[in-house]
Amino acid sequence: MGTYGNCSLSNELVAYVIGDTTEEEKHFIEKHLLRCSICHREVNELREAWNMIPYDLEETEVPVDLKEEVMLAIFPPEEVPKSVRKWTWLKRFSFSGLSPHGWVTAILIVALVASVWNNLIVRQQLVALESKSEHPAQILQVYSLKSANPGSANGNVWLFEKGNAKKLVFHLQGLEATKGSEAYQVWLIQEGKRRSAGVFLVDQNGTGILTYDMKEEQLPFDAIGITLEPDSEGTQPRGKKVLGT
Amino acid sequence: MRNKSDTELMQLVMEKNRPALEELYDRYIKLVYSFAIKSTKDEQKARVIVQAVFTRLWTTEKGYDPERGQFVNWLLTITRNMAIDHLRAEKRNHSFVPIEPERWDQIADHPENNPANVVSRKLLREQIEKAYRYLSRSQVELIQSLYWEGYSLSEIAQMREEPIGTIKSRLHQTLKILRNHLVLEMEE
Numbered sequence: 001m002g003t004y005g006n007c008s009l010s011n012e013l014v015a016y017v018i019g020d021t022t023e024e025e026k027h028f029i030e031k032h033l034l035r036c037s038i039c040h041r042e043v044n045e046l047r048e049a050w051n052m053i054p055y056d057l058e059e060t061e062v063p064v065d066l067k068e069e070v071m072l073a074i075f076p077p078e079e080v081p082k083s084v085r086k087w088t089w090l091k092r093f094s095f096s097g098l099s100p101h102g103w104v105t106a107i108l109i110v111a112l113v114a115s116v117w118n119n120l121i122v123r124q125q126l127v128a129l130e131s132k133s134e135h136p137a138q139i140l141q142v143y144s145l146k147s148a149n150p151g152s153a154n155g156n157v158w159l160f161e162k163g164n165a166k167k168l169v170f171h172l173q174g175l176e177a178t179k180g181s182e183a184y185q186v187w188l189i190q191e192g193k194r195r196s197a198g199v200f201l202v203d204q205n206g207t208g209i210l211t212y213d214m215k216e217e218q219l220p221f222d223a224i225g226i227t228l229e230p231d232s233e234g235t236q237p238r239g240k241k242v243l244g245t
Numbered sequence: 246m247r248n249k250s251d252t253e254l255m256q257l258v259m260e261k262n263r264p265a266l267e268e269l270y271d272r273y274i275k276l277v278y279s280f281a282i283k284s285t286k287d288e289q290k291a292r293v294i295v296q297a298v299f300t301r302l303w304t305t306e307k308g309y310d311p312e313r314g315q316f317v318n319w320l321l322t323i324t325r326n327m328a329i330d331h332l333r334a335e336k337r338n339h340s341f342v343p344i345e346p347e348r349w350d351q352i353a354d355h356p357e358n359n360p361a362n363v364v365s366r367k368l369l370r371e372q373i374e375k376a377y378r379y380l381s382r383s384q385v386e387l388i389q390s391l392y393w394e395g396y397s398l399s400e401i402a403q404m405r406e407e408p409i410g411t412i413k414s415r416l417h418q419t420l421k422i423l424r425n426h427l428v429l430e431m432e433e
Contacts, residue, residue, distance in 0.1 A: 014413055020397055062278045067270060
Protein backbone atom coordinates (compact mmCIF):
# COMPACT_ATOMS: atom_id res chain seq x y z
CA MET A 1 0.00 0.00 0.00
CA GLY A 2 1.38 3.42 -0.96
CA THR A 3 2.20 6.24 1.37
CA TYR A 4 -0.63 8.25 2.78
CA GLY A 5 -1.33 11.57 1.15
CA ASN A 6 1.18 11.60 -1.70
CA CYS A 7 -1.25 9.84 -4.03
CA SER A 8 0.99 7.05 -5.15
CA LEU A 9 -2.06 4.82 -4.74
CA SER A 10 -2.82 4.30 -8.41
CA ASN A 11 -2.26 0.53 -8.34
CA GLU A 12 -4.41 0.16 -5.27
CA LEU A 13 -7.13 2.33 -6.75
CA VAL A 14 -7.47 0.03 -9.71
CA ALA A 15 -7.79 -3.01 -7.45
CA TYR A 16 -10.43 -1.09 -5.49
CA VAL A 17 -12.37 -0.21 -8.64
CA ILE A 18 -12.65 -3.81 -9.74
CA GLY A 19 -13.51 -4.95 -6.21
CA ASP A 20 -10.37 -7.03 -5.72
CA THR A 21 -9.30 -5.80 -2.27
CA THR A 22 -9.59 -6.95 1.30
CA GLU A 23 -12.07 -5.18 3.60
CA GLU A 24 -9.15 -3.47 5.27
CA GLU A 25 -7.73 -2.12 2.02
CA LYS A 26 -11.17 -1.05 0.91
CA HIS A 27 -11.70 0.87 4.11
CA PHE A 28 -8.29 2.51 3.84
CA ILE A 29 -8.93 3.68 0.25
CA GLU A 30 -12.41 4.95 1.00
CA LYS A 31 -11.04 7.05 3.81
CA HIS A 32 -8.39 8.43 1.51
CA LEU A 33 -10.92 9.21 -1.23
CA LEU A 34 -12.83 11.48 1.10
CA ARG A 35 -9.81 13.78 1.36
CA CYS A 36 -8.12 13.46 -2.04
CA SER A 37 -10.07 14.88 -4.95
CA ILE A 38 -7.42 13.75 -7.45
CA CYS A 39 -7.78 10.10 -6.44
CA HIS A 40 -11.55 10.47 -6.28
CA ARG A 41 -11.61 11.65 -9.85
CA GLU A 42 -9.24 8.91 -10.86
CA VAL A 43 -11.49 6.27 -9.35
CA ASN A 44 -14.49 7.58 -11.28
CA GLU A 45 -12.60 7.50 -14.55
CA LEU A 46 -11.30 4.00 -13.98
CA ARG A 47 -14.81 2.81 -13.12
CA GLU A 48 -16.21 4.27 -16.28
CA ALA A 49 -13.65 2.40 -18.32
CA TRP A 50 -14.24 -0.85 -16.38
CA ASN A 51 -17.99 -0.56 -16.86
CA MET A 52 -17.57 0.02 -20.57
CA ILE A 53 -15.89 -3.33 -21.15
CA PRO A 54 -19.09 -5.40 -21.59
CA TYR A 55 -20.32 -3.07 -24.31
CA ASP A 56 -17.70 -4.61 -26.53
CA LEU A 57 -20.01 -7.63 -26.83
CA GLU A 58 -20.80 -9.23 -30.11
CA GLU A 59 -24.56 -9.62 -30.10
CA THR A 60 -25.45 -13.30 -30.13
CA GLU A 61 -28.72 -14.71 -31.39
CA VAL A 62 -30.80 -15.84 -28.41
CA PRO A 63 -32.33 -19.35 -28.62
CA VAL A 64 -36.10 -18.98 -29.04
CA ASP A 65 -36.97 -21.51 -26.36
CA LEU A 66 -34.83 -19.85 -23.71
CA LYS A 67 -37.55 -17.54 -22.41
CA GLU A 68 -39.95 -20.41 -21.80
CA GLU A 69 -37.22 -22.37 -20.05
CA VAL A 70 -36.32 -19.44 -17.78
CA MET A 71 -39.92 -18.53 -16.95
CA LEU A 72 -40.85 -22.16 -16.29
CA ALA A 73 -38.04 -22.41 -13.76
CA ILE A 74 -39.06 -19.20 -11.99
CA PHE A 75 -42.79 -19.88 -12.17
CA PRO A 76 -43.36 -23.63 -11.79
CA PRO A 77 -46.58 -24.80 -13.45
CA GLU A 78 -48.49 -25.40 -10.20
CA GLU A 79 -48.38 -21.71 -9.50
CA VAL A 80 -51.35 -20.15 -11.27
CA PRO A 81 -50.63 -16.45 -11.58
CA LYS A 82 -54.25 -15.54 -12.39
CA SER A 83 -55.71 -16.81 -9.15
CA VAL A 84 -52.82 -15.34 -7.21
CA ARG A 85 -53.64 -11.98 -8.66
CA LYS A 86 -57.29 -12.45 -7.85
CA TRP A 87 -56.41 -13.30 -4.28
CA THR A 88 -54.20 -10.24 -3.76
CA TRP A 89 -56.96 -8.14 -5.23
CA LEU A 90 -59.41 -9.56 -2.72
CA LYS A 91 -56.93 -9.12 0.07
CA ARG A 92 -56.34 -5.53 -0.88
CA PHE A 93 -60.08 -5.01 -1.04
CA SER A 94 -60.72 -6.48 2.37
CA PHE A 95 -57.80 -4.71 4.01
CA SER A 96 -58.64 -1.24 2.74
CA GLY A 97 -59.95 0.15 6.00
CA LEU A 98 -63.34 -1.50 6.33
CA SER A 99 -65.74 -1.06 9.24
CA PRO A 100 -66.55 -4.22 11.28
CA HIS A 101 -69.71 -4.51 9.22
CA GLY A 102 -67.70 -4.16 6.04
CA TRP A 103 -65.35 -6.86 7.24
CA VAL A 104 -68.22 -9.30 7.60
CA THR A 105 -69.45 -8.43 4.12
CA ALA A 106 -65.96 -8.78 2.75
CA ILE A 107 -65.51 -12.18 4.35
CA LEU A 108 -68.90 -13.32 3.05
CA ILE A 109 -67.96 -12.15 -0.43
CA VAL A 110 -64.69 -13.99 -0.21
CA ALA A 111 -66.49 -17.12 0.97
CA LEU A 112 -69.09 -16.78 -1.78
CA VAL A 113 -66.48 -16.31 -4.47
CA ALA A 114 -64.54 -19.24 -3.07
CA SER A 115 -67.56 -21.55 -3.06
CA VAL A 116 -68.67 -20.52 -6.54
CA TRP A 117 -65.10 -21.00 -7.69
CA ASN A 118 -65.01 -24.40 -6.02
CA ASN A 119 -68.31 -25.35 -7.60
CA LEU A 120 -67.11 -24.37 -11.01
CA ILE A 121 -64.00 -26.44 -10.57
CA VAL A 122 -65.99 -29.47 -9.38
CA ARG A 123 -68.36 -29.06 -12.30
CA GLN A 124 -65.48 -28.83 -14.71
CA GLN A 125 -63.96 -31.96 -13.23
CA LEU A 126 -67.29 -33.78 -13.56
CA VAL A 127 -67.68 -32.71 -17.15
CA ALA A 128 -64.14 -33.83 -17.78
CA LEU A 129 -64.84 -37.18 -16.15
CA GLU A 130 -68.04 -37.67 -18.09
CA SER A 131 -66.53 -36.78 -21.36
CA LYS A 132 -63.60 -39.04 -20.60
CA SER A 133 -65.90 -42.05 -20.19
CA GLU A 134 -67.98 -41.15 -23.23
CA HIS A 135 -68.56 -44.21 -25.33
CA PRO A 136 -71.22 -44.54 -27.97
CA ALA A 137 -74.20 -46.56 -26.77
CA GLN A 138 -75.03 -49.54 -28.94
CA ILE A 139 -78.24 -51.52 -28.92
CA LEU A 140 -77.61 -55.26 -28.65
CA GLN A 141 -81.17 -56.49 -28.66
CA VAL A 142 -84.78 -55.35 -28.57
CA TYR A 143 -87.55 -57.32 -26.85
CA SER A 144 -91.26 -56.83 -27.33
CA LEU A 145 -93.51 -57.45 -24.38
CA LYS A 146 -97.07 -58.60 -24.93
CA SER A 147 -99.96 -58.47 -22.58
CA ALA A 148 -100.61 -61.69 -20.72
CA ASN A 149 -104.31 -60.78 -20.38
CA PRO A 150 -106.81 -59.32 -22.80
CA GLY A 151 -106.02 -55.58 -22.99
CA SER A 152 -103.90 -53.01 -24.65
CA ALA A 153 -100.80 -53.25 -22.44
CA ASN A 154 -97.51 -53.63 -24.24
CA GLY A 155 -93.90 -52.69 -23.89
CA ASN A 156 -90.45 -52.61 -25.37
CA VAL A 157 -87.16 -53.51 -23.76
CA TRP A 158 -83.78 -52.52 -25.12
CA LEU A 159 -80.56 -54.17 -24.10
CA PHE A 160 -77.73 -51.84 -24.90
CA GLU A 161 -74.06 -51.60 -24.25
CA LYS A 162 -72.08 -48.49 -23.38
CA GLY A 163 -68.41 -49.07 -22.86
CA ASN A 164 -68.16 -52.10 -20.58
CA ALA A 165 -71.61 -51.54 -19.06
CA LYS A 166 -74.79 -53.24 -20.24
CA LYS A 167 -78.16 -51.81 -19.45
CA LEU A 168 -81.78 -52.71 -19.93
CA VAL A 169 -84.31 -50.01 -20.61
CA PHE A 170 -87.98 -50.83 -20.22
CA HIS A 171 -90.74 -48.77 -21.71
CA LEU A 172 -94.24 -49.98 -20.87
CA GLN A 173 -97.66 -48.61 -21.70
CA GLY A 174 -101.33 -49.37 -21.29
CA LEU A 175 -100.94 -50.68 -17.76
CA GLU A 176 -103.60 -50.20 -15.14
CA ALA A 177 -102.98 -47.76 -12.34
CA THR A 178 -101.70 -49.37 -9.14
CA LYS A 179 -103.66 -49.29 -5.89
CA GLY A 180 -102.24 -48.79 -2.39
CA SER A 181 -98.79 -50.30 -2.02
CA GLU A 182 -99.07 -52.20 -5.28
CA ALA A 183 -96.16 -52.01 -7.72
CA TYR A 184 -95.15 -53.53 -11.02
CA GLN A 185 -92.10 -55.71 -10.86
CA VAL A 186 -89.81 -56.86 -13.65
CA TRP A 187 -88.36 -60.38 -13.67
CA LEU A 188 -85.52 -61.77 -15.69
CA ILE A 189 -86.09 -65.47 -16.27
CA GLN A 190 -83.36 -67.99 -16.89
CA GLU A 191 -84.07 -71.72 -16.95
CA GLY A 192 -87.26 -71.14 -14.99
CA LYS A 193 -85.52 -69.09 -12.28
CA ARG A 194 -86.68 -65.55 -11.81
CA ARG A 195 -84.67 -62.67 -10.50
CA SER A 196 -85.95 -59.17 -9.94
CA ALA A 197 -84.82 -56.36 -12.23
CA GLY A 198 -86.66 -53.68 -10.28
CA VAL A 199 -90.06 -52.23 -9.55
CA PHE A 200 -91.88 -49.31 -11.10
CA LEU A 201 -95.10 -47.38 -11.00
CA VAL A 202 -97.10 -46.02 -13.91
CA ASP A 203 -98.37 -42.51 -14.58
CA GLN A 204 -102.03 -41.63 -15.18
CA ASN A 205 -101.69 -42.77 -18.81
CA GLY A 206 -100.50 -46.18 -17.71
CA THR A 207 -96.92 -45.60 -18.87
CA GLY A 208 -93.91 -46.70 -16.90
CA ILE A 209 -90.21 -46.80 -17.49
CA LEU A 210 -87.32 -48.56 -15.80
CA THR A 211 -83.64 -49.00 -16.35
CA TYR A 212 -81.59 -51.88 -15.08
CA ASP A 213 -77.81 -52.28 -14.90
CA MET A 214 -76.78 -55.75 -16.01
CA LYS A 215 -74.02 -57.23 -13.91
CA GLU A 216 -71.48 -59.30 -15.76
CA GLU A 217 -72.21 -62.44 -13.73
CA GLN A 218 -75.99 -62.09 -14.16
CA LEU A 219 -75.95 -62.59 -17.86
CA PRO A 220 -77.76 -64.07 -19.66
CA PHE A 221 -81.52 -64.43 -19.41
CA ASP A 222 -83.97 -66.07 -21.80
CA ALA A 223 -87.22 -64.32 -20.96
CA ILE A 224 -88.69 -61.24 -19.32
CA GLY A 225 -91.86 -61.12 -17.26
CA ILE A 226 -93.69 -58.29 -15.51
CA THR A 227 -96.07 -58.88 -12.62
CA LEU A 228 -98.34 -56.68 -10.56
CA GLU A 229 -97.17 -57.19 -6.98
CA PRO A 230 -98.94 -56.36 -3.71
CA ASP A 231 -95.88 -54.35 -2.68
CA SER A 232 -92.43 -53.49 -3.94
CA GLU A 233 -90.54 -55.78 -1.55
CA GLY A 234 -90.83 -59.24 -3.07
CA THR A 235 -87.94 -61.36 -4.21
CA GLN A 236 -90.17 -63.84 -6.03
CA PRO A 237 -93.34 -63.19 -8.00
CA ARG A 238 -96.53 -63.25 -5.92
CA GLY A 239 -98.98 -61.35 -8.11
CA LYS A 240 -100.37 -62.00 -11.55
CA LYS A 241 -98.35 -61.72 -14.74
CA VAL A 242 -99.26 -58.71 -16.86
CA LEU A 243 -96.60 -58.64 -19.55
CA GLY A 244 -94.06 -61.04 -20.99
CA THR A 245 -91.84 -61.87 -23.94
CA MET B 246 -45.26 -2.49 -19.52
CA ARG B 247 -43.63 -1.24 -22.71
CA ASN B 248 -43.58 2.40 -21.73
CA LYS B 249 -42.33 1.82 -18.20
CA SER B 250 -38.75 2.67 -17.28
CA ASP B 251 -36.30 -0.01 -16.14
CA THR B 252 -36.53 1.38 -12.61
CA GLU B 253 -40.34 1.17 -12.60
CA LEU B 254 -40.23 -2.35 -13.97
CA MET B 255 -37.74 -3.45 -11.33
CA GLN B 256 -39.99 -1.94 -8.67
CA LEU B 257 -42.88 -4.05 -10.01
CA VAL B 258 -40.68 -7.13 -10.06
CA MET B 259 -39.97 -6.56 -6.37
CA GLU B 260 -43.76 -6.62 -5.89
CA LYS B 261 -43.79 -10.00 -7.68
CA ASN B 262 -45.27 -8.80 -10.91
CA ARG B 263 -44.53 -11.40 -13.55
CA PRO B 264 -45.26 -9.31 -16.66
CA ALA B 265 -42.67 -6.78 -15.44
CA LEU B 266 -40.05 -9.52 -15.22
CA GLU B 267 -40.96 -10.70 -18.71
CA GLU B 268 -40.60 -7.17 -20.04
CA LEU B 269 -37.13 -6.86 -18.50
CA TYR B 270 -36.29 -10.21 -20.02
CA ASP B 271 -37.38 -9.03 -23.46
CA ARG B 272 -35.41 -5.82 -23.09
CA TYR B 273 -32.16 -7.30 -21.91
CA ILE B 274 -32.00 -10.96 -22.89
CA LYS B 275 -29.80 -10.24 -25.87
CA LEU B 276 -27.27 -8.39 -23.74
CA VAL B 277 -27.32 -10.93 -20.88
CA TYR B 278 -27.14 -13.91 -23.21
CA SER B 279 -24.37 -12.38 -25.32
CA PHE B 280 -22.44 -11.67 -22.14
CA ALA B 281 -22.85 -15.25 -20.95
CA ILE B 282 -21.76 -16.61 -24.32
CA LYS B 283 -18.71 -14.38 -24.39
CA SER B 284 -17.83 -15.47 -20.89
CA THR B 285 -18.37 -19.22 -21.28
CA LYS B 286 -18.28 -19.80 -25.05
CA ASP B 287 -20.90 -22.51 -24.50
CA GLU B 288 -24.64 -22.41 -25.11
CA GLN B 289 -25.63 -24.75 -22.26
CA LYS B 290 -23.57 -22.85 -19.71
CA ALA B 291 -24.90 -19.55 -21.05
CA ARG B 292 -28.45 -20.82 -20.53
CA VAL B 293 -27.67 -21.70 -16.92
CA ILE B 294 -26.27 -18.23 -16.33
CA VAL B 295 -29.27 -16.50 -17.93
CA GLN B 296 -31.51 -18.60 -15.70
CA ALA B 297 -29.54 -17.58 -12.61
CA VAL B 298 -29.61 -13.88 -13.54
CA PHE B 299 -33.37 -13.67 -13.99
CA THR B 300 -34.00 -15.81 -10.93
CA ARG B 301 -31.85 -13.34 -9.00
CA LEU B 302 -33.88 -10.41 -10.35
CA TRP B 303 -37.05 -12.17 -9.18
CA THR B 304 -35.75 -13.04 -5.71
CA THR B 305 -33.50 -10.09 -4.86
CA GLU B 306 -34.38 -8.47 -1.57
CA LYS B 307 -32.15 -5.44 -1.87
CA GLY B 308 -33.31 -4.61 -5.35
CA TYR B 309 -31.97 -1.98 -7.66
CA ASP B 310 -31.10 1.46 -6.35
CA PRO B 311 -31.26 4.00 -9.19
CA GLU B 312 -29.10 6.42 -7.24
CA ARG B 313 -26.18 4.08 -7.65
CA GLY B 314 -26.12 4.05 -11.41
CA GLN B 315 -27.95 2.76 -14.43
CA PHE B 316 -30.07 -0.36 -14.34
CA VAL B 317 -28.18 -1.89 -17.24
CA ASN B 318 -24.88 -1.65 -15.34
CA TRP B 319 -26.44 -3.26 -12.28
CA LEU B 320 -27.81 -6.03 -14.46
CA LEU B 321 -24.42 -6.56 -16.08
CA THR B 322 -22.75 -6.70 -12.67
CA ILE B 323 -25.18 -9.45 -11.64
CA THR B 324 -24.59 -11.23 -14.92
CA ARG B 325 -20.83 -11.06 -14.48
CA ASN B 326 -21.07 -12.36 -10.91
CA MET B 327 -23.24 -15.25 -12.03
CA ALA B 328 -20.89 -16.06 -14.88
CA ILE B 329 -17.87 -15.94 -12.58
CA ASP B 330 -19.61 -18.11 -9.97
CA HIS B 331 -20.37 -20.61 -12.68
CA LEU B 332 -16.84 -20.64 -14.07
CA ARG B 333 -15.40 -20.96 -10.59
CA ALA B 334 -17.69 -23.82 -9.67
CA GLU B 335 -16.40 -25.60 -12.74
CA LYS B 336 -12.78 -25.07 -11.88
CA ARG B 337 -13.11 -25.93 -8.20
CA ASN B 338 -10.00 -28.03 -8.21
CA HIS B 339 -7.92 -24.90 -8.44
CA SER B 340 -7.79 -22.71 -5.37
CA PHE B 341 -9.38 -19.37 -6.09
CA VAL B 342 -9.61 -16.27 -4.00
CA PRO B 343 -13.23 -15.28 -4.39
CA ILE B 344 -13.99 -11.77 -5.50
CA GLU B 345 -16.55 -10.25 -3.21
CA PRO B 346 -19.89 -10.70 -4.95
CA GLU B 347 -22.21 -7.92 -5.96
CA ARG B 348 -19.76 -5.11 -5.47
CA TRP B 349 -21.84 -3.06 -7.71
CA ASP B 350 -21.54 -0.06 -5.46
CA GLN B 351 -18.32 0.46 -7.37
CA ILE B 352 -20.28 1.54 -10.38
CA ALA B 353 -20.05 5.09 -11.71
CA ASP B 354 -21.23 7.77 -9.33
CA HIS B 355 -22.06 10.20 -12.03
CA PRO B 356 -24.55 8.74 -14.45
CA GLU B 357 -24.52 11.98 -16.45
CA ASN B 358 -20.85 11.34 -17.25
CA ASN B 359 -21.51 7.78 -18.22
CA PRO B 360 -20.94 7.45 -21.95
CA ALA B 361 -23.75 4.90 -22.08
CA ASN B 362 -26.14 7.81 -21.65
CA VAL B 363 -24.58 9.72 -24.48
CA VAL B 364 -24.54 7.24 -27.32
CA SER B 365 -26.52 4.21 -28.25
CA ARG B 366 -25.16 0.84 -27.33
CA LYS B 367 -24.28 -0.05 -30.89
CA LEU B 368 -22.37 3.12 -31.45
CA LEU B 369 -20.65 2.58 -28.12
CA ARG B 370 -19.47 -0.81 -29.23
CA GLU B 371 -17.86 0.72 -32.27
CA GLN B 372 -16.11 3.25 -30.05
CA ILE B 373 -14.84 0.54 -27.73
CA GLU B 374 -13.59 -1.51 -30.64
CA LYS B 375 -11.62 1.50 -31.79
CA ALA B 376 -10.25 2.07 -28.31
CA TYR B 377 -9.24 -1.60 -28.09
CA ARG B 378 -6.90 -1.09 -31.02
CA TYR B 379 -4.68 0.98 -28.78
CA LEU B 380 -4.21 -1.90 -26.36
CA SER B 381 -1.26 -4.24 -26.44
CA ARG B 382 -1.73 -7.97 -26.59
CA SER B 383 -0.96 -8.46 -22.91
CA GLN B 384 -3.47 -5.75 -22.01
CA VAL B 385 -6.22 -7.45 -24.06
CA GLU B 386 -5.37 -10.78 -22.43
CA LEU B 387 -5.57 -9.19 -19.02
CA ILE B 388 -9.11 -7.96 -19.71
CA GLN B 389 -10.06 -11.39 -20.98
CA SER B 390 -8.88 -13.25 -17.86
CA LEU B 391 -9.92 -10.58 -15.39
CA TYR B 392 -13.23 -9.34 -16.71
CA TRP B 393 -14.61 -12.21 -18.76
CA GLU B 394 -13.12 -15.23 -17.05
CA GLY B 395 -13.28 -13.83 -13.54
CA TYR B 396 -9.75 -14.53 -12.37
CA SER B 397 -8.51 -12.38 -9.52
CA LEU B 398 -5.44 -10.18 -9.83
CA SER B 399 -3.35 -12.51 -7.69
CA GLU B 400 -4.42 -15.56 -9.71
CA ILE B 401 -3.39 -13.83 -12.91
CA ALA B 402 -0.06 -12.86 -11.32
CA GLN B 403 0.48 -16.53 -10.41
CA MET B 404 -0.51 -17.86 -13.81
CA ARG B 405 1.72 -15.39 -15.63
CA GLU B 406 4.51 -15.61 -13.08
CA GLU B 407 4.65 -11.86 -12.75
CA PRO B 408 4.54 -9.69 -9.61
CA ILE B 409 1.04 -8.60 -8.64
CA GLY B 410 2.18 -4.96 -8.77
CA THR B 411 2.96 -5.41 -12.45
CA ILE B 412 -0.54 -6.78 -13.09
CA LYS B 413 -2.19 -3.93 -11.22
CA SER B 414 -0.16 -1.37 -13.06
CA ARG B 415 -0.98 -3.01 -16.39
CA LEU B 416 -4.66 -2.88 -15.55
CA HIS B 417 -4.34 0.74 -14.59
CA GLN B 418 -2.76 1.59 -17.92
CA THR B 419 -5.31 -0.49 -19.80
CA LEU B 420 -8.28 1.25 -18.23
CA LYS B 421 -6.65 4.64 -18.75
CA ILE B 422 -6.13 3.94 -22.45
CA LEU B 423 -9.72 2.75 -22.88
CA ARG B 424 -11.10 5.70 -21.03
CA ASN B 425 -8.99 8.29 -22.84
CA HIS B 426 -9.77 6.96 -26.27
CA LEU B 427 -13.43 6.63 -25.50
CA VAL B 428 -13.60 10.20 -24.31
CA LEU B 429 -11.72 11.32 -27.42
CA GLU B 430 -14.11 9.42 -29.67
CA MET B 431 -17.13 10.90 -27.91
CA GLU B 432 -15.86 14.40 -28.33
CA GLU B 433 -15.26 14.06 -32.05
